[in-house]
Amino acid sequence: MKGSIYKVLGLVLVAYSLIYGLLSPVPDLPILEESIRNLFYHVSMWFAMMAMMAGSFWNAVDFLGTDELKKDRRSTSLAEMGLVFSLFGLITGMIWAKFTWGAWWTNDPKLNGTAITILIYLTYFVLRLSIDDVRKKARISAVYNIFAFVMMIVFIGILPRLTDSLHPGNGGNPGFNSYDLDNKLRLVFYPAVIGWILIGTWIASLRYRLKALQE
Amino acid sequence: MRKLLPLLALCLPLMAWGQEDDKLMYGNGKIYVVVAVIAVIFVGLALYLVLLDRKITKLENEK
Numbered sequence: 001m002k003g004s005i006y007k008v009l010g011l012v013l014v015a016y017s018l019i020y021g022l023l024s025p026v027p028d029l030p031i032l033e034e035s036i037r038n039l040f041y042h043v044s045m046w047f048a049m050m051a052m053m054a055g056s057f058w059n060a061v062d063f064l065g066t067d068e069l070k071k072d073r074r075s076t077s078l079a080e081m082g083l084v085f086s087l088f089g090l091i092t093g094m095i096w097a098k099f100t101w102g103a104w105w106t107n108d109p110k111l112n113g114t115a116i117t118i119l120i121y122l123t124y125f126v127l128r129l130s131i132d133d134v135r136k137k138a139r140i141s142a143v144y145n146i147f148a149f150v151m152m153i154v155f156i157g158i159l160p161r162l163t164d165s166l167h168p169g170n171g172g173n174p175g176f177n178s179y180d181l182d183n184k185l186r187l188v189f190y191p192a193v194i195g196w197i198l199i200g201t202w203i204a205s206l207r208y209r210l211k212a213l214q215e
Numbered sequence: 216m217r218k219l220l221p222l223l224a225l226c227l228p229l230m231a232w233g234q235e236d237d238k239l240m241y242g243n244g245k246i247y248v249v250v251a252v253i254a255v256i257f258v259g260l261a262l263y264l265v266l267l268d269r270k271i272t273k274l275e276n277e278k
Contacts, residue, residue: 007268011261018257019250202264209271213278 010198017044017192024188031100038096039185040192045089046114048196050156052082052204053121053149060145063138070212072138075145076128077207079121081200086118101166110167113155120148 021040029036059075062068093111094104105111124144131137160167240247 007264015254015257015261018253022246022250022253199264202268206264206267206271209275213271213274 006198007202010195010202013191013195014199015195017041017188017195021188021192025184027182027184035096035100036185038092040188042089042092042096044189044192044196045085045092046156047193048200049082049085049089050152051197052078052085052200053152055201055204056082057145057149060142060149063142067135069134069138069215070208072142073208073211074204075142076125077204077211078201079124079145080207081204083118083121083125084203085196085200086114086121090114090118106166108160108166109163110156110160110165113159117148117152117155120151124148 017040021037026034026036056075056078059071059078063071063075093114097106097111098104124141127144128137128141131140240251
């Protein structure tokens with residue numbers, strides 16, 4: 001029962017953000033208007049994805065140090081959940097882009113960067129499928145995971161900040177922090193991020209336990 | 216099927232809600248209707264997760 005507290009907390013926080021996110025007062029912004037509420041849903045997908053990938057990376061490093069296969073299972077389960085969040089983030093971002101920037105896809109460095117990141121992580125799963133030996137699979141994919149995580153930081157966290165970008169906080173654009181992430185938005189956004197990370201961890205743990213059962 | 220009963224039970228209060236002349240659900244751009252729909256979907260998914268968790272726990276105990 002003690003281990004379930006984070007699951008309940010995750011459900012409560014996400015339920016709060018889903019519902020109060022629609023009802024809360026939001027700042028009156030040009031072009032964005034009511035769609036600023038997507039901050040609670042679209043952006044939290046990416047934060048959750050980064051957290052899942054960070055957890056996956058951490059377990060990959062841990063596996064290389066300890067050689068315990070359960071760390072490998074944990075690492076892939078988290079990467080799977082991260083991939084799910086990234087696909088949600090990509091699709092919801094395309095919808096938001098269509099109605100604010102005017103196109104489903106722009107050559108924004110952040111969009112292309114996330115597309116490359118998703119491909120890198122898809123390759124991770126293809127790589128795992130291509131190796132039969134369990135230990136060899138775990139070791140090679142753990143090394144690849146470290147590479148993939150670093151590439152994600154470069155493509156999502158660094159490159160978009162160096163060039164022109166439509167995303168806030170990138171390419172000379174002011175971030176949400178500096179002008180429009182006022183306290184009303186924070187009140188929903190941060191609980192949403194924490195809630196999704198907790199639910200993501202929960203689902204990843206289910207995948208992990210299922211993998212352990214299949215062994 | 217028996218496990219789905221709680222899900223169906225969830226819909227009952229909403230049906231009752233629709234019957235009465237509820238000012239909350241009819242007024243103000245009807246955003247509360249959307250909120251109710253999202254809440255139902257989310258509660259359903261949450262229950263599904265809980266049941267899945269229980270099922271895996273059961274499997275673990277059998278092993």
